[in-house]
Amino acid sequence: MNIDWKNLGFGISETDYNVRCYYRNGSWGELEISSSPQISMHMGATCLHYGQESFEGLKAYRGKDGRIRLFRYDENAKRMRTSAEGIMLAEVPQSLFQEAVEKVVKLNERFVPPHGTGASLYIRPLLIGTGPQVGVRPADVFLFMVFVMPVGPYFKEGFKPVDIMITRDHDRAAPLGTGHLKVGGNYAASMTSVAEAHDAGFATALYLDAREKKYIDEAGPANFFAIRDNTYITPDSSSILPSITNKSLQQIASDMGMKIEKRHIEVGELETFEETGACGTAAVITPIRKIVDKDTGKTYTYGDGSNPGPVTAKLYERLTGIQYGDVEDPYGWITILD
Ligand SMILES: *Cc1c(COP(=O)(O)O)cnc(C)c1O
Numbered sequence: 001m002n003i004d005w006k007n008l009g010f011g012i013s014e015t016d017y018n019v020r021c022y023y024r025n026g027s028w029g030e031l032e033i034s035s036s037p038q039i040s041m042h043m044g045a046t047c048l049h050y051g052q053e054s055f056e057g058l059k060a061y062r063g064k065d066g067r068i069r070l071f072r073y074d075e076n077a078k079r080m081r082t083s084a085e086g087i088m089l090a091e092v093p094q095s096l097f098q099e100a101v102e103k104v105v106k107l108n109e110r111f112v113p114p115h116g117t118g119a120s121l122y123i124r125p126l127l128i129g130t131g132p133q134v135g136v137r138p139a140d141v142f143l144f145m146v147f148v149m150p151v152g153p154y155f156k157e158g159f160k161p162v163d164i165m166i167t168r169d170h171d172r173a174a175p176l177g178t179g180h181l182k183v184g185g186n187y188a189a190s191m192t193s194v195a196e197a198h199d200a201g202f203a204t205a206l207y208l209d210a211r212e213k214k215y216i217d218e219a220g221p222a223n224f225f226a227i228r229d230n231t232y233i234t235p236d237s238s239s240i241l242p243s244i245t246n247k248s249l250q251q252i253a254s255d256m257g258m259k260i261e262k263r264h265i266e267v268g269e270l271e272t273f274e275e276t277g278a279c280g281t282a283a284v285i286t287p288i289r290k291i292v293d294k295d296t297g298k299t300y301t302y303g304d305g306s307n308p309g310p311v312t313a314k315l316y317e318r319l320t321g322i323q324y325g326d327v328e329d330p331y332g333w334i335t336i337l338d
Contacts, residue, residue: 001110005117008152010282017107018147019100022130023090028144031100033107039143044132046139051185052129054083057281058244060105060121060148060337062112063325068121068337071323073101075244080127083181088138089127096144097125102337104146111150115324122151122282154283159316161289161308162203164219164278166267167193168295171210172217172239179217179239186241187221194220204278206291208267209237216265222278222286224265225249227311231259233273245279245319251331252318258311267293270300275309284323285316 014037022029046052056076061069077097084091101123105112113119125146129139153159170193173179173186190205197205197220204220216235218224223243225234232253234246250260270276276288287308291300303309308316321327322334 003111003113003150005113005119005150006152008113008117008119008150010122010151010154011149013149015108015111015148015150017104018145019104019107020143020145021092021096021100023142023144024140028090028093028096031096031103033103037147039145041130041143042132044134046129046131046133046137047184049133050129050136051183051188052087052089052139053184054080054087054089054127054182055184056080056123056125056182058101058123058125059151059281059323060112060123061324062115062120063336064115065325066115067325068105068109068112069323069325070101070105070335070337072244072248072333073098073123073335075247076101076125079182079242079244080125083183084127086178086181087183087185089129090142092125092127092144100144100146101125104148105337108148111148113150117152119150119152120323121148123148151282154286159285159287159308161287161303161306163201163290163292164204164206164288165197165200165202166291166293166295167197167205167207168213169193169196170205172207173210175209175211175239177239179237180241182241190220202292203286209264210239214264214266216267216270219278219288222280222283225277225279226265226270226273227275227309228273230257231261233261233263233265235265236262237264243280245281245284248319248333249279249285249315252315253311256314256318267296271298273300273302275312276300276302277308277312284320285312287312
C-alpha cells in the first residue's frame, strides 16, 4: 500500500470494508460486512425524495504507541439518535452504533495513518430511509452504515487562519427547524451560500440567526467561538448543531482557568474579540483571521494575520494532544481499540 500520509487531503478514498445494518419489521438485523462501496435501493426511497437522512463524523487516531484511539464516539451515537428522532428515522441503539464503529475501524486498521503525520481515519456513519414512499411519510425500512477513509487536514492550509464571510442572503436552518440535527437537508440548504463564499475567496460562510439576523449562529459545518478577557464565548441558538468539539473545548478552556459563556453574540460584538475560530471534528479548530460583512461594509480582523492567537493555539494543542494520546486524558474521552 502506497499512501502519502503527509499529503492527504480531505476527500473520498476507498478502503477495504464497510459495515451495514438494516431495520425491517420493527427491529434491527445483523451487522453485515461489505467490501463494496455501492448500495442498492428502491428509487422511491424516502432518503432520496424527502431527505430522510442523518449522518455523523468522527475520527480514529493512532498514538505514538501504535494503538488506535476513538474520541467520544458515545456522543456521536447519542447525537445520531437525536437526529433520528427529529426526522423520524429508526433510532440506532447505542451498542449497535459503537459496535459498528469499532468493527469498521478494526477491519480497516491498515488505513489508520501513522502517528505524527497529522492525518487520521475519518469515520462516516450514515442512517437513511430506504423504504419507498411517494406520499410524504417516514420509510418502513432503514439502513445504517459506516464507512471510513484516511484524511489529512480539512483545510489545505492546515492550522492557519482563514477569512470568512457573513451571509444574509441565505439561512441554513430555521429557528424551529432542523438546524440542531445532523441531517443532510441542512447541508443542501447551505450549498449556495458556501459556494458564494468560496467564489468570493472565503473559506466558508458565517450564518446569522434566521429570525432577526442579529446574532451569530455558526460557520458552515463548524461552530463559532470567540476569546475575550480570558473568556470562551460561543453562541446559544436553537438552530446550530451541538458540536462535540465545541463541548470539549469548553471543558478544556474551563480547566485552563477560563470563563465560559454560551449566549447570544451580536454581530457588532465581533469588534471586541481578541481571537475567533470555527470548530468541528474535521478541522478541530480553524482560526479566523478576518470576518467580512459585505452588507455593512465592515471587516473584523484578528491576530497578526498569519498565526493563530495564543489561546486558540493552546486549546488546539491540548485537544489534539488528547486525541492522539500525546497528553493525558483526564476526562475518559478516549477509547483505545485492542
Ligand atoms: C458536524 C457539525 C459540526 C461539528 O460538530 P463536531 O461534533 O464537533 O464534529 C458543526 N456544525 C455543523 C452544522 C455540523 O454538521
